[in-house]
Amino acid sequence: MKQVEYELVAEDHKAGIKFSVSRVLHKLGLSSSGYYDYLKRKPSYQDKRRQDVKKAILQVYEESHENYGAPKIAKILNSGGITITERTVGVYMRQMGIRAQWVKPHTQTTIHSDFSGKLKNLLDRNFSPDHPNCVWCTDITYIHTQLDGFVYLACIMDLYSRKIISWKLTKTLDTGPILESIKEARKQRPANEPIMIHTDRGVHYTCDLYRKLTRGMVRSYSAKGVPYDNACIESFHSLIKREWLNRFVIQNYRHAYRLVSEYIDGWYNPKRIHSHCGYMPPTEYEVMYPRTSTN
Structure with a gap:
């Protein structure tokens, strides 16, 4: 001693x-x-x-x-x-004297719509689909900048690998720009079978444009006020802030865009190991799927 x-x-x-x-x-x-x-x-x-x-x-x-x-x-x-x-x-x-980044408290940002239709939670917290392009989840979070105020990050995650398959950073919460992430995801990952897409009940995900963009997909919704129903994408948004964005005084939209790209495209998808993926990065885990699949 x-x-x-x-x-x-x-x-x-x-x-x-x-x-x-x-x-x-x-x-x-x-x-x-x-x-x-x-x-x-x-x-x-x-x-x-x-x-x-x-x-x-x-x-x-x-x-x-x-x-x-x-x-x-x-x-x-x-x-x-x-x-x-x-x-x-x-x-x-x-x-x-070293340690991992601290977790920041979760902040509720969803504005619920008055959509009166029956929005069902078909995902039911089954966060481990057995193949890629089976279940997507999406959500919006905010990022504060010094000169441009809040900017808004919308990400779409493939639950199989936890890979971010599409993201969009916007200066406003206008529905059109936010939902561009869905257009991009469908362009990047066309599928012959219906894909389930899970969201909260915010106005962006119950509007006519959303239903148009997700035509042919299976829509699933979290229960009102229950973020755990969409825990994976909520966790990712906490992660990108904790591990990367919170280190910087973000000047404006362009600065925020560069930081988000560096994290998602340069680190999270290709390099960051994930316990869900057997301690492989999401991109590598998806590449391994054809080798391990028995289908």
Whole structure:
């Protein structure tokens, strides 16, 4: 135990933190002679391995844009031949002063329509369809900018892989521009069979234009005021803010557009591993489908 404490004191001192070593040692109940003997000793095999593992953890953490926590880092290290538990990764991360991004509180943004028809929840929280292009879900979230006020992000997710197959950033909540994401998704992913598309009950998803754009598709709706019915896309919108957008003071629409593109097209779809996808990125998981399918 003393060696670990000596190591922490030495690491803080090397990092340039200004403090009296003798005073810290005294408060910890450690001897100065023992500390300086520790500094003179050559690192043991365990010490070297610990430092190598910490370097590997830091590399994975930085490559994830500081987003991955202990579970994902442990998974990647184990797949790369470094045997380590999630708990140990967590301990090392705390020692190194690094952590995954914090979750921000959910904010309700949906404006419910007065549409009087019967809107049924056909999805019924079955968030794991057995093949791509079977179930889509969509929602809208807001992004604050300094010069242009709020801009609005509409995303469509394929629930099989959690891949964002289409997204649209608009300056207003006007229905036409928001629903351009559906046009793009249908262009990108034509299908011979009906696709289920799940949404909340906001005015954008109960209007005539929405019904026109989704003609031939199976429409499913969350219960009023129950965001958990559309949890996957709600979770994604929290994720893009937590992992990326909240780091920046976003200047205007163009800045927001660039950041959204960098995250979705440059990171989330092609590179970010997902536990739902067996710790593969969404794009890779979809590519693997024909190889694993028995159909």
